Amino acid sequence: MTDTAPRTGPTFHGVTEDGDRRFYIFGDHRLVSCTAVTGVIAKDALLRYAANQAVAAVFEELPAIVIASRIKPCGNTSHRCDHDNTIRCDACACRECKTCIANWLAERHMANTARRADEGTRVHDVIEWWALHGEIKPYDDDIAPYVKAFQAFVVEYGLTPDSFLLSEALVVNRGAGYAGTTDGVIRIYAAASQAAAKLVSRVTGVPWKKAAKLGLTVDLVIDFKTREGEKPRFYPEQALQLTGYRHAPIVRIKNSDEEFPMLPTDGGMLVQLRPDGVTVRLAVTTERTYRRGFLYALGLTKWLIEEGPAAVSAHTFVLPETIAARKRKAAKEAAAAVPAEPAPAAA
Structure with missing residues (x-):
């Protein structure tokens, strides 16, 4: 990985969440996650997504909503019982009154967001396994489109497991006060395919045919994104997330306290996996982006x-x-x- 001998860092106690923010705990220090940093940026697309989810639910459950509009609030809508959801008690929300249905509609997007996050985690597990073992491990049918998109990416860019210089690595910047988990660092070989040659050309500025002939390579911090919709769509905060990973000075070996200097890289790359295919997009992860973008967001x-x-x-x-x-x-x-003070002794 690097010629520099590893050193032992403080014990990693895991990840914790405070509201919608995630933190990495090292010893007595709590480091902000890169995703929490980019979370301060307003995401209009997510607002539209939440609204669209509620509207879709209205049309799907219109008869139940009409009935609910005539039922008085049960008074238990906000109560959260500790028992299993299959059990009903007098303190449980009725899930049928106007207030309960309105609350369900407002939170409809949260259930779908959780589902999408779970799908993304399982897709990343498949990718990590391939990078470490060279094979696609068994996976669930619901993530099959994303796995196929990843396989298409591998073929298009002529990748092998050895192309992954890092996979699912924890990066740490104690000086700035943040940490995060990068999907890895990939080495792209210009000679591997035409797509790879053109990608190397965009990074190096060398014409792609010459880059392939010279056997040039670039090392890129990578982030895989799963997108349920069709057609590619990327957002500026995704570049900031990659920038945080790239400029963290320390890489921590998974499931250990061993740390290495971060690998030198030539840039960052987003790989969007969708049911209709895969799109690769280079992202600006320069020192300027780090200082004027990421660190400002971190400070906020x-x-x-x-x-x-x-x-x-x-x-x-x-x-x-x-x-x-x-x-x-x-x-x-x-x-x-x-x-x-004690009283003085008698003469």
Whole structure:
């Protein structure tokens, strides 16, 4: 992987979530995930997706919605019972009244988002297995279109498992305060195929036929994206995510505390897997993008986490009289905590 000997880093305690933000825990440090950083960017497409999911559900369940409009709220809509969903109790939401149905419609996109995330995880598992073992492991029918798209990508660019210099690696930047899991680093050989030669040409500026003849290569940080819809679609925050991975100085070996310097790379690449095919898109992951894009988003994320709540808290601006009273109280408590000096001995 590199000539530099590995060193042992602090113990990795896993990933935790706080609301919709993800953090990587190393020892006593909590590092913001790259996906949490890009999450501060407004995503109009997701808003439209959520609205479209609710509209689709209305038409699918129109009779039930009409009936629900005539049923008074059960009063338990927001209650979450601890027991199994197959069990019903008096505290359970009825799922039939107007309020319950409205809540279900509003959250319809969340169930689909969870489903899509699960599909993406399983697709990535198949890709990682191929990179490590050179074969496609058994997979579920629902992700078959994405696996086939990945196989088409492999063929088009003449890839082998050895093309993966890294696969599903944890990258860490303690100085900046973030971490993330990259899908890997891939070496593209210009001589492998015409598509590979043209990709190398776009990165190096060398005409593609000459690049193939010279046997040029480029190493790219890669991110696989699954997209349920047809036709390719990419977003700027995806480039920022790749940029964070590329500029992290440390790579951590999976399931260990061993760390290496990040591999030098020539850029970043998005590979979108869809039911109708695969699209490869180079992304700008330069030092400028890192400093003017990713680090700005990281700073905003940290501010929102560390200082944002206090910026609008009723307890932030305190009356001077209250501050003075608190100081007097603290002084009294401190004086009371000091043990009394023993009385002088009698002459």
